Amino acid sequence: MKIDQSCRYRPSHEYARKDGPDFVVGISDHAQESLGDIVFVEMAELGKEVAQGEALGVVESVKAASDIYAPVSGTVSAVNGALQGDPALVNKDPYGAGWLVRITPSDPSQWDGLLDPAAYEKDAGKE
């Protein structure tokens, strides 16, 4: 399992990475691997306000649909449109081209409360 050292994580496998004023949000390599082939992605609309832990959208694999939860509160400032044509980008490059949304945070300090890479690796390793 690849862990992006610049990200913080939710125990439910979403990551958030600081990028300018925003956070880039996606699912971890461990998550994409356990979900299997991802065939559809449906995310909250641009401008939607989300609270930390609230459903942000759904990632559908061959096997099942999985809810994705917001790692931080804020406003959805971008949605990765490339996933509409090629949802498998989430499998191929979860921390890069397979990102899901960008969130402009209402409280950037929430990020500090997420799991750091070492804690997430330990947590995910238990599964």
Place this chain on the structure above:
Amino acid sequence: MAPFAGYEMPISYPDGAVEEHLVCRRSVGLFDIDHMGQVEISGPGADEFLSGLVSSRVIDMREGEARYALLLNEGGGVIDDLFVYRLASGWWVVVNASNRETDLAWMRSRAPGGVRVDDRSDDTYMIAVQGPKAVALLDSLSGGAVSRLERFTSSRAAVGGVEALVGRTGYTGEDGAELFFPTAQAPKLWELLLSESSRLGIEAAPVGLAARDSLRFEAGMPLHGHEIGPSINPIEALFKWACDFEKDFVGKEALLAVAAAGPSRRLACLDVTGGGVPREGCAVLGPEGEAVGECVAGMYCPTVKKYAANAFVRPDLAKAGTALAVSIRDKPRAATVVKRPLYIPAYRR
């Protein structure tokens, strides 16, 4: 891995279900399907017994021929769908793993004296080799025996030195074969298929349950428990072609009544374009948003690149071109009834 009818079965191998589906369509997929059951029906009266047991016409089959057949209950519901092979020694019947015990009990309770119903599942292994290059791969291991077989026929042949019953059959929509042989030979033959494919430069990969499902779905083949089942009759499931009303068979009276009254629902294939993957259990909605049916299977179809579902709907809404919706996560998603099957392989076009 997942438990399936008492077997531990791979949902997918490391390449992933989508790639497994595509490799079978473009070259060769290998299917480790020992969970499928095999029943041998033999003895005096076996022909008449089987003919009365299944809805399909079998009595005219020549030795070696293979045919799709339905095992019905008295109500016309589908207990199981079968592949029936006529051999010199009797009938070789391939049954679904999850229905094996039910099928055997049903057959044995009806078999007249003298007819033997033998469960051959445990001493028989089954591997399917499917795809446009499957016959070339198998020919190389069998001295050309497989290409000499017509589609839907079978014969005994040595494949890589393993004595097997080879049927030019399958359940993916592709050309290919299904091999039945002694269980002890399974690892050897599996390894041989992989090594021979790489020696020949024929791309071949193992295919798990998920891709097996999407392959059969695209090709319009039913899966028991979904498009067919004990409370689904062949007329509403579009399998009237597999019912021979010129002979007697269990369930015939019930089917004649359904045919006379007209079915109350029909199987339809829906192309869901409104976003999301339709799944089993999703409601199908009519023009006013009213429920008109339910999806019995649904998935992403890798070859035709569609999100599609099979659903039972009101008969008047089952025509190709009808605009409907499928409820996914409580939102109606646009869907259109399309012609089945979604995919027709190159060799049949």
